[in-house]
Amino acid sequence: MISIAIQKRLRNRARRRKDEGGFTLVELLVVLVILVLLASIIGPRVIGYLGSSRAKTAQVQIxxxxxxxQLFHIDAGRYPTSTEGLAALVKSPGxxxxxxxxxxxxxxxxxxxWGRPYxxxxxxxxxxxxxxxxxxxxKEGGSGENADISN
Known part of the structure; x- marks a missing residue:
């Protein structure tokens, strides 16, 4: 036979398990709706920052x-020709x-x-x-993220 103290412990454990139940479906749906709302508010802003950061990166690279x-000009007395291009900055045109x-x-x-040569x-x-x-x-022209960037 099981002692009375052990029976009480088993009953207490069973009660605690009932009290520690998981989330209800309604609670999970509420959390899901909140997450979707946050994503719909924050998502467009993040995408906007991505576009503006690419434009800023292009300006810094230029x-x-x-x-x-300018250093090339100081050394050579001229800027590279259009046919020599920007490659003259990394390899001597000869x-x-x-x-x-x-x-x-x-x-x-x-x-x-955007993955294209300057x-x-x-x-x-x-x-x-x-x-x-x-x-x-x-393409030539444009505004916002499509705008041309030059020195």
């Missing part, structure tokens, strides 16, 4: 390449006296945040230049 082009590069820290010229155009007589990216849409 500024870095402008500095590298016909440039005074080239003292590489002028960028990476082995390759970086691509824009557009480089040299001015007349190598006295000026323009570096630009066409934004998210890859």
């Amino acid at each position: 500024e870095s390449m402008v500095t590298a082009l 016909n440039v006296a005074g080239w003292n590069g590489p002028y960028l820290s990476k082995a390759d010229v970086p691509q824009d945040p 557009i480089y155009q040299s001015g007349q007589n190598g006295s000026s230049f323009e570096i630009k990216t066409l934004g998210a849409d890859g």
Whole structure:
């Protein structure tokens, strides 16, 4: 026979198990609705920050390449031609006296945040230049995330 004290302990354990029941379906649905509401409010903001951060990244990369082009100009007395392009910042074009590069820290010229090469155009007589990216849409013009970014 089981002693009375052991029987009381078993009954107390059974009562505690009933009191410690899991979540009800209604409680789970309420939590799920709250999570969906939070995601619908926060999601668009996060996506907006992603677009603006890509534009800021492009601007920073362009500024870095402008500095590298200025160093190239100091050493070579001119900016790279349009045919030499930005590759002249990481590898000597061969016909440039005074080239003292590489002028960028990476082995390759970086691509824009949307995965396309930057557009480089040299001015007349190598006295000026323009570096630009066409934004998210890859087309001239645009606004917001699709806006062109240049130096």
